[in-house]
Amino acid sequence: MAVTVVIAHRARVAGRIIGERVVAYSCRRQVHTESQIDESQEVVRETAWTPHTGGKKSGRNFIDRMRCTAIGGSGGNGCVSFFRDVFVPRGPADGGDGGSGGDVWLEADSSETSLSCVKQWLKARPGSNGRGKSMHGARGSDITIKVPQGTIVRQILVENKEARTEDPGLGADRSSRFLADLETQMARRAEDKASLFVHYPRWEDRNDVSNIRLPAEFKAFRWAMANAPPLSADLTSHGQRVLVARGGLGGMGNPHFIGAEDRQPHYALRGLAGQTRVLDLELKTIADVGLVGMPNAGKSTFLRAVSNAHPKVAAYPFTTLNPYIGTVAYDDAAQITVADIPGLVPGAHRNVGLGHAFLRHVERSRVLVFIVDVSRPEPWRDLQMLRDELDLYRSGLSARPSLVVCNKADAGDVARRNFEAWRLIAPDLNMVPVSAMLGKNIRKATHAVRQMVESSRM
Ligand SMILES: Nc1nc2c(ncn2[C@@H]2O[C@H](COP(=O)(O)OP(=O)(O)OP(=O)(O)O)[C@@H](O)[C@H]2O)c(=O)[nH]1
Ligand SMILES: [Mg+2]
Numbered sequence: 001m002a003v004t005v006v007i008a009h010r011a012r013v014a015g016r017i018i019g020e021r022v023v024a025y026s027c028r029r030q031v032h033t034e035s036q037i038d039e040s041q042e043v044v045r046e047t048a049w050t051p052h053t054g055g056k057k058s059g060r061n062f063i064d065r066m067r068c069t070a071i072g073g074s075g076g077n078g079c080v081s082f083f084r085d086v087f088v089p090r091g092p093a094d095g096g097d098g099g100s101g102g103d104v105w106l107e108a109d110s111s112e113t114s115l116s117c118v119k120q121w122l123k124a125r126p127g128s129n130g131r132g133k134s135m136h137g138a139r140g141s142d143i144t145i146k147v148p149q150g151t152i153v154r155q156i157l158v159e160n161k162e163a164r165t166e167d168p169g170l171g172a173d174r175s176s177r178f179l180a181d182l183e184t185q186m187a188r189r190a191e192d193k194a195s196l197f198v199h200y201p202r203w204e205d206r207n208d209v210s211n212i213r214l215p216a217e218f219k220a221f222r223w224a225m226a227n228a229p230p231l232s233a234d235l236t237s238h239g240q241r242v243l244v245a246r247g248g249l250g251g252m253g254n255p256h257f258i259g260a261e262d263r264q265p266h267y268a269l270r271g272l273a274g275q276t277r278v279l280d281l282e283l284k285t286i287a288d289v290g291l292v293g294m295p296n297a298g299k300s301t302f303l304r305a306v307s308n309a310h311p312k313v314a315a316y317p318f319t320t321l322n323p324y325i326g327t328v329a330y331d332d333a334a335q336i337t338v339a340d341i342p343g344l345v346p347g348a349h350r351n352v353g354l355g356h357a358f359l360r361h362v363e364r365s366r367v368l369v370f371i372v373d374v375s376r377p378e379p380w381r382d383l384q385m386l387r388d389e390l391d392l393y394r395s396g397l398s399a400r401p402s403l404v405v406c407n408k409a410d411a412g413d414v415a416r417r418n419f420e421a422w423r424l425i426a427p428d429l430n431m432v433p434v435s436a437m438l439g440k441n442i443r444k445a446t447h448a449v450r451q452m453v454e455s456s457r458m
Contacts, residue, residue: 062116062323064357066280067120067279067281068120069121070277071124072103072124072274072275073124074127075101075126075127075247075272075274076129076138076271077130078096078129079135079253079268080095080268081094081133081254082264092255093258095132095255096253098136099139099250100140100248101247101248101250101271102125102139103124103247104143105142105143105241105244106151106242107145107146107235107242109146112148114322115148115151117147118281122244124141124247126140126247126271127247128140142247144241148283149235150283150286151234151235151283152233152235152282152283153233153242153279154230154280155231155232194209195270197267200266206266207266207267215256217249221272231279245275248272248274250271251268254267283361284363285325285362286337287339288336288365288367289337289339289369290361290369291338292344292371293371293386293407294382294385295318295345296317297372298407299340300313300319301437302434304436307327307338308327309324311324311340317343317345320340323340324340325339328450336450338369339365344356348389359390363394363397365400366400366453367403367452368390368401369404370386370405371407372407373407374406374411374415374419375411403448405431406419406432406433407436408436419433432444432448
């Protein structure tokens with residue numbers, strides 16, 4: 001059976017054939033794509049995760065989806081110490097508390113354009129341990145990671161394997177199984193409790209901490225950590241921040257455990273571990289207008305003509321490999337943002353061409369501008385294909401307010417005839433003939449777009 005690779009990335013693609021399956025690795029987008037074709041149907045699958053590429057910021061490392069792990073700094077341990085002085089051999093407890101661990105924050109920044117600056121492990125600093133003479137440990141410093149505006153943060157819930165209970169044996173009857181369970185639970189609880197404490201040197205055996213009441217603040221923190229709701233945030237505006245992993249609470253020093261029975265506690269609490277969260281970051285660019293078109297239709301040329309952006313323009317398909325954002329400035333100081341994305345080809349929803357993953361960058365645009373090359377035969381078919389691909393990505397997406405820009409209207413009689421025929425076929429379609437290359441009729445298009453953006457804001 002013949003096996004074909006459907007991937008049309010212009011980037012370097014290394015592939016290896018395993019049986020009837022072709023596994024291809026695209027170096028450009030770091031997307032691991034697996035294609036398999038059988039006689040009846042085509043199956044193309046893209047793994048959801050783009051691995052980290054080492055923090056480089058260049059355009060080739062554009063990343064719009066990644067997974068990372070945020071770990072709050074652990075709290076410093078409380079200290080076991082006693083006041084000592086000349087003629088004071090057994091002074092009162094004076095151990096300081098440990099400092100809390102640092103927090104991990106994500107912050108939207110308008111100067112960031114890609115998630116490639118985000119590392120896979122985001123770790124905040126731990127708090128310092130408490131010391132004698134009631135000296136409390138310093139708080140661990142927070143870390144703030146800048147992400148582009150439009151980043152969606154979701155927590156991935158990882159299964160807790162420890163939650164599974166052990167089976168005491170097949171032969172055990174119900175009551176003995178219940179008792180065995182209870183015993184293991186009690187032993188585990190005592191063990192867990194003992195592991196929460198630090199001891200004065202060589203006092204481990206003498207300290208029985210099983211009856212010690214843990215401080216309410218400590219219990220409340222542990223409860224809050226265990227019952228924290230799954231994180232989900234959308235960082236849409238510049239400076240918006242979200243706390244993704246809280247630092248652990250610092251342990252309490254031994255003065256907290258002075259009681260009626262024990263005036264000289266030889267133990268203190270350890271700091272708690274920081275929160276760990278596995279995060280899925282997805283960048284969905286926020287622009288007022290999204291440009292959608294086939295490769296070579298002139299999207300980038302149009303963006304150059306209307307805005308301050310300078311995307312690369314060339315006479316071959318897939319010139320644009322990453323989204324570009326430009327700002328259109330009007331005479332009365334009004335501004336709208338326009339996103340140019342790589343071209344779509346028939347079957348983009350099956351990952352043909354560069355796939356439709358880039359459509360996430362126009363998904364939030366209120367207005368869509370279809371750039372159609374009017375010098376191609378039957379350009380209305382191209383528009384239908386674009387609309388179909390949008391709907392296959394997200395149903396109803398093509399129903400957004402839209403303008404059809406009939407580009408390359410300067411390309412001779414063919415373009416003019418096609419445009420006139422199109423007018424007859426679809427008299428109600430919102431169309432503007434332009435020549436992005438020569439800058440003709442651009443003002444008409446930009447004003448039509450502005451009207452649509454403003455009416456969609458109302
Ligand atoms: N004659 C003519 N050519 C144009 C016009 N607009 C763009 N072109 C040419 O069409 C070719 C493709 O233009 P691009 O702007 O790179 O097209 P694109 O849609 O961004 O293509 P991809 O980035 O590959 O998706 C270039 O050679 C442009 O010079 C136009 O209005 N008239
Ligand atoms: Mg382009």
